[in-house]
Amino acid sequence: MLSETFNIRFYETDALRHVNNTVVPQWFETAREPIFKVFNPELDLDNWPLILASFTVDFVAQIHYGKAVTIRTGIQRIGNSSFVVYQEVQQANAENEQVVVAKGTTTLVQFDYVQQRAMPISDAHRAQLLEWLVPQ
Amino acid sequence: MLSETFNIRFYETDALRHVNNTVVPQWFETAREPIFKVFNPELDLDNWPLILASFTVDFVAQIHYGKAVTIRTGIQRIGNSSFVVYQEVQQANAENEQVVVAKGTTTLVQFDYVQQRAMPISDAHRAQLLEWLVPQ
Amino acid sequence: MLSETFNIRFYETDALRHVNNTVVPQWFETAREPIFKVFNPELDLDNWPLILASFTVDFVAQIHYGKAVTIRTGIQRIGNSSFVVYQEVQQANAENEQVVVAKGTTTLVQFDYVQQRAMPISDAHRAQLLEWLVPQ
Amino acid sequence: MLSETFNIRFYETDALRHVNNTVVPQWFETAREPIFKVFNPELDLDNWPLILASFTVDFVAQIHYGKAVTIRTGIQRIGNSSFVVYQEVQQANAENEQVVVAKGTTTLVQFDYVQQRAMPISDAHRAQLLEWLVPQ
Numbered sequence: 001m002l003s004e005t006f007n008i009r010f011y012e013t014d015a016l017r018h019v020n021n022t023v024v025p026q027w028f029e030t031a032r033e034p035i036f037k038v039f040n041p042e043l044d045l046d047n048w049p050l051i052l053a054s055f056t057v058d059f060v061a062q063i064h065y066g067k068a069v070t071i072r073t074g075i076q077r078i079g080n081s082s083f084v085v086y087q088e089v090q091q092a093n094a095e096n097e098q099v100v101v102a103k104g105t106t107t108l109v110q111f112d113y114v115q116q117r118a119m120p121i122s123d124a125h126r127a128q129l130l131e132w133l134v135p136q
Numbered sequence: 137m138l139s140e141t142f143n144i145r146f147y148e149t150d151a152l153r154h155v156n157n158t159v160v161p162q163w164f165e166t167a168r169e170p171i172f173k174v175f176n177p178e179l180d181l182d183n184w185p186l187i188l189a190s191f192t193v194d195f196v197a198q199i200h201y202g203k204a205v206t207i208r209t210g211i212q213r214i215g216n217s218s219f220v221v222y223q224e225v226q227q228a229n230a231e232n233e234q235v236v237v238a239k240g241t242t243t244l245v246q247f248d249y250v251q252q253r254a255m256p257i258s259d260a261h262r263a264q265l266l267e268w269l270v271p272q
Numbered sequence: 273m274l275s276e277t278f279n280i281r282f283y284e285t286d287a288l289r290h291v292n293n294t295v296v297p298q299w300f301e302t303a304r305e306p307i308f309k310v311f312n313p314e315l316d317l318d319n320w321p322l323i324l325a326s327f328t329v330d331f332v333a334q335i336h337y338g339k340a341v342t343i344r345t346g347i348q349r350i351g352n353s354s355f356v357v358y359q360e361v362q363q364a365n366a367e368n369e370q371v372v373v374a375k376g377t378t379t380l381v382q383f384d385y386v387q388q389r390a391m392p393i394s395d396a397h398r399a400q401l402l403e404w405l406v407p408q
Numbered sequence: 409m410l411s412e413t414f415n416i417r418f419y420e421t422d423a424l425r426h427v428n429n430t431v432v433p434q435w436f437e438t439a440r441e442p443i444f445k446v447f448n449p450e451l452d453l454d455n456w457p458l459i460l461a462s463f464t465v466d467f468v469a470q471i472h473y474g475k476a477v478t479i480r481t482g483i484q485r486i487g488n489s490s491f492v493v494y495q496e497v498q499q500a501n502a503e504n505e506q507v508v509v510a511k512g513t514t515t516l517v518q519f520d521y522v523q524q525r526a527m528p529i530s531d532a533h534r535a536q537l538l539e540w541l542v543p544q
Contacts, residue, residue, distance in 0.1 A: 015285035
């Protein structure tokens with residue numbers, strides 16, 4: 001799986017004194033950048049071949065300012081033109097153990113904007129995605 | 137169902153020239169404020185009795201800057217201490233028909249922070265929630 | 273002057289329990305939309321004729337969740353190709369008087385992206401801006 | 409001066425295909441964390457001794473997605489109870505030279521929330537800030 005570590009930004013907290021729930025999809029989007037590069041190596045904004053169909057997030061524990069978070073990203077399932085990304089946020093708890101504080105899935109579809117339709121994932125791209133397969 | 141209409145904010149767009157996907161959970165949180173007030177009429181930040189357990193969003197169509205969006209919010213299911221909010225974003229399409237462009241659910245739990253445990257929803261709160269029940 | 277009223281969004285607060293400072297430029301951008309329309313009536317993203325040169329914000333008092341804010345927007349000065357927008361945030365204080373809690377200025381430049389240079393403001397646009405002149 | 413490097417997050421772009429102007433104050437806040445720690449080593453949210461009085465940002469060049477930005481942070485001036493932070497954003501240009509794309513200042517005040525008044529900066533804190541003095 002892919003791994004990326006962020007410091008929490010102060011403005012990402014809310015008045016309940018932990019990270020606001022709506023921030024997690026922002027972290028997940030950021031951590032999917034290596035997946036964007038599989039389909040769009042130059043991150044060309046004029047030819048972006050992926051659309052986001054849906055996402056889900058489960059919140060397991062409060063996320064606290066002042067301690068880094070690690071986002072782990074893997075591939076859960078690959079279909080014909082779509083695939084499902086699994087991601088989780090880890091942060092150290094009070095006992096200083098790294099635990100999962102949020103997790104979720106995102107369904108992406110390879111999409112041809114010119115023809116306005118879904119496009120099958122090539123074998124080359126499929127092989128790249130499989131390197132990040134989530135262990136079952 | 138509850139209804140609230142927003143103008144889209146320019147900073148909510150992204151380089152693909154539509155509203156960024158991560159904005160929809162922010163709109164949904166904002167549109168749930170009447171539900172927060174059922175459990176916390178004064179919006180007292182020291183005694184916030186709800187936690188968010190999970191959310192899902194399905195993206196149906198691109199959301200465009202320059203046209204207002206309407207967020208419709210209702211209650212899908214009420215359990216013992218938790219309940220599920222259904223929300224959708226509507227925007228006018230090219231034919232100027234109001235259509236659903238995104239929809240999702242959020243599971244909230246009534247929570248006692250002092251005792252650190254879920255709390256059953258009272259009959260009075262249940263009755264208020266039922267007024268916003270999503271038609272089946 | 274122009275006036276627009278927003279409810280504060282919960283995610284706009286931070287762990288100090290008031291609105292995070294970085295939110296005010298976002299509100300100001302949103303409230304400048306009528307000015308964008310002077311130069312770009314259709315809000316055409318392919319021909320956006322304004323660039324932002326600078327902004328300043330002064331924070332006068334804390335901004336609290338749960339009470340609406342009003343953004344007032346006017347024109348402070350018009351140059352050859354640039355102009356300065358003055359904006360302020362008002363919110364009710366503990367005595368329920370509407371007071372200024374933040375204020376700032378933004379310098380915008382009319383810009384021709386094709387020729388990559390600043391463009392003089394036409395008399396027609398100048399006349400429209402002057403209708404929102406801040407009283408001295 | 410302090411230095412911190414970020415990847416740009418996709419949601420930080422806008423429909424003009426560069427980073428939205430309102431993001432720069434968010435990066436600056438994030439990069440001031442070492443300064444927060446001078447006054448609040450544990451980042452204790454119950455005793456936050458600084459308030460933000462004002463900020464300014466000058467935008468020098470467009471900031472592009474896909475290339476990291478470096479935020480440089482230093483101290484420009486120290487008064488009795490307030491001080492001014494200077495910050496700039498650097499990014500590689502088309503010739504791959506690191507150039508300043510935005511810069512700004514933030515005025516912070518040491519504040520005692522219990523007594524509700526500004527507090528003089530101690531010699532020890534002053535000495536720490538002076539280590540990051542911006543070269544003149």
